[in-house]
Amino acid sequence: MHEATTPQRPGISSQIDATRPTAEEDLRALFGESTALFASTAGPAHLLEAANPAFFTAVGRSARSRTGLPIGELMPELAEQGFITLLDRVYRTGRPHIGRDARVLLGGDRPVREAFFDFTYEPRRDTGGNVMGVRMIGVETTQVKHAQRLTAEHRALLEQIARQAPLGDVLEGMAKVLEDLSPGVLVSVLLADADGRHLRHGTAPSLPDFYNRAIDGIATGDGVGSCGTAAHRRQSVIVSDIATDPFWDDFRDLADRAQLAACWSTPILARDGQLLGTFAMYHRTPRAPDEADLALAGVFAGTAALAIERHHAEQARLAAEAREKAARDDLAFLLHASAELSADLDHAQTFQRLAALCAPNLAPLCAVDIVDGGRVRRIATAAPTEDERQLLASHIPVYHDDDAVARVLTSALTEVARRTPTGPGPWEELDVTGYVCVPLTDRGQTLGALTLLNTGSHVFDGHAVALAEELARRAATAAHNARQYTQRVALARDLQAGLLLPDLPGLPGAELATYYHPAGEGLEIGGDFYDVFPLDDGRWAFMLGDVCGRGALAATTTALVRHTARAVAPFLPDPQAVVQAVNRALTNRHGSHGTGFVTLTYGQFTPTDGGLDIDLVRAGHTLPVHLTAAGARPVESSGSLLGVVNSPELSTRRIRLTPGESLVLYTDGITEARDIAGEQFGEDRLAKALTPSLDRAPAVLEALTRAVHAFTGGRDIEDDQAVLILTARRCCAQSRVP
Helix, strand or coil, rough: CECCCCCCCCCCCCCCCCCCCCCHHHHHHHHHHCCCEEEEECCCCCCEEEEHHHHHHHHCCCCCCCCCCCCCHHCCHHCCHHHHHHHHHHHHHHCCEEEEEEEECCCCCCEEEECCCCEEEEEEEECCCCCCEEEEEEEHHHHHHHHHHHHHHHHHHHHHHHHCCHHCCCHHHHHHHHHHHCCCCEEEEEECCCCCCEEEEEECCCCCCHHHHHCCEEEECCCCCHHHHHHHCCCCCECCCCCCCCCCCCCHHHHCCCCCEEEEEEEEEEECCCCCEEEEECCCCCCCCHHHHHHHHHHHHHHHHHHHHHHHHHHHHHHHHHHHHHHHHHHHHHHHEEEHHHCCCCCCCHHHHHHHHHHHCCEEEEEEEECCCCCEEEEEEEECCCHHHHHHHCCCCCCCCCCCCHHHHHCCCCCCEECCCCCCCCCCCCCCCEEEEEEECCCCEEEEEEECCCCCCCCCCCHHHHHHHHHHHHHHHHHHHHHHHHHHHHHHHHHHHCCCCCCCCECCCCCEEEEEEEECCCCCCCCCCEEEEEEECCCCCEEEEEEECCCCHHHHHHHHHHHHHHHHHHHHHCCHHHHHHHHHHHHHCHHHHHCCEEEEEEEEEEECCEEEEEEEEEEEEEEEEEEEEEEEEEECCCCECCCCCCCCEECEEEEECCCCCEEEEEEEECCCCCCCCCCCCCHHHHHHHCCCCCHHHHHHHHHHHHHHHHHCCCCCCCEEEEEEEEEEEECCCCCCCC
């Protein structure tokens, strides 16, 4: 609280306007300028012969003080402090004495004050060189001492501000420093609210607690004490006598209880003019400020402004960091949620994960409902206990206007309420006090609704609603993708199954083992294929090939090769003719059915008592491997790709498999499989995997696939893999299998 009455000093008014002193002027007002003192004494009694006016002012004597009196009589306090003894010594010895920063307690017409001087006592001599008195020359350094102290204290405050010490500690330290520098002053700092309309308690270490509590939160405005008025006017307000000043009409009794009689208030302003608070100096007796008082107020109001601005900047930084951390936490939560929602390509599991993410992160209870076959079905729930979860799961929303889920499914708009949902439900048993219902929408289609339920005193805020909406959006997208993935996998699986043998046939005199593994996740139809089928004369045909490309076009090419071979093989004399027919079919196909090439190994075998007699043609495919008791060796056979030229170069190779020997056909996805370093599996490792001790087709297949899997470390393969193994067994010759 602070002032408005015009003080009884010229040039001082209730408002300090644009003529505010500069910082340099404040310091000059605080500490003045150094003053030279001169006095001359005579005789051993040290009679004061002459002195300049500055001497009498400094020692606290009025102008009525007369010369001709002994110094000890004029200033008896000097004797107790040893200064008369020094004069005696100089007079007696004739040697001068120099003192630096001498502390002197002076008393005269005013109360005792502490002063500091630099001085010299010089002997005065007559023409004969005899000492006749002492000349005293000095400069008062009290102002310098005070300046040094203020500078040190001020530096300490600035260091506290620079170290970002708590604002309360800085302001309290500042108040105590000022109270020490100006005895009788009681300092108060009030801080402005963000809107600048109210003042809050900042510090007032010497004011009574009841007073601080009473003025905490006072409004700014004209006539609201000294501080409220200064804050409103953005100008200093001086109240020299609270008992008579109208600004204090509403606070006079309070000030009287606190024994406060005067209040000088200075607004604390930011560099941009924003009100930060007020700085007040109280006194217990009516008093107007002098120039030094106003200078102190200016210096410390500026220091307080610096501390408050730094505090505001630090608070803003902390708030920004908190917002940034919250944003990072939200982003981390959403990234984790996205990974969780996409972890399982099953839309039901996606919604169950959604419920688990929402409870308890966003609400204690969560339910997910979807539209399935025109009906609403509760597909997922989450709750603190299993009993509560089952209770929530047992509730089926009713597709009616009274039900929140039904309204959200119809409007595709989020619904928020601080009450129980409308319509029937276990709301009382679950202590539900509010809800958020969010549509699960993807590509403009509402798939269902996510419902978050509050219990007890838990309340939804805008942040939780926004997170729920974002989670719902991501979950709907993930569920939609999961459904599409499931459908595509099923379609690819069905189409692929139509291009491969549904079941392995029983072969006379032979054992068959096959393997097929598509690259990727099975979303596309692979380009590798195999087939085994009987011919009319007891022979059997087999093939394994690789179509250039993947997907639908690869499927049409695979079907063309298999069906052509099956159609023409019974009517053509040998495997080479069959492969030529397949090539004609490929080169004559329509461009929309694909133009890629095909690699193929096609053969026919005849069971005999001695094993299997095989005729085969290799058309650009990997070399077959003949596994015998001596080891694995490639079956050399030349032949070019199919589907490129009208007359490819082909040749037929004949081999015999004795019982226990095997013929291994494979696609390049086996030999080109790579390890983590990028090295290929290769033909050498393939040969080593095929050991002579393996005389059963399944055992050969198991050894080969296990070796490839171990080499790749179980990593996803980059190309389809297919293997067909024929192992000769003893059987009656010319057995026929229709």
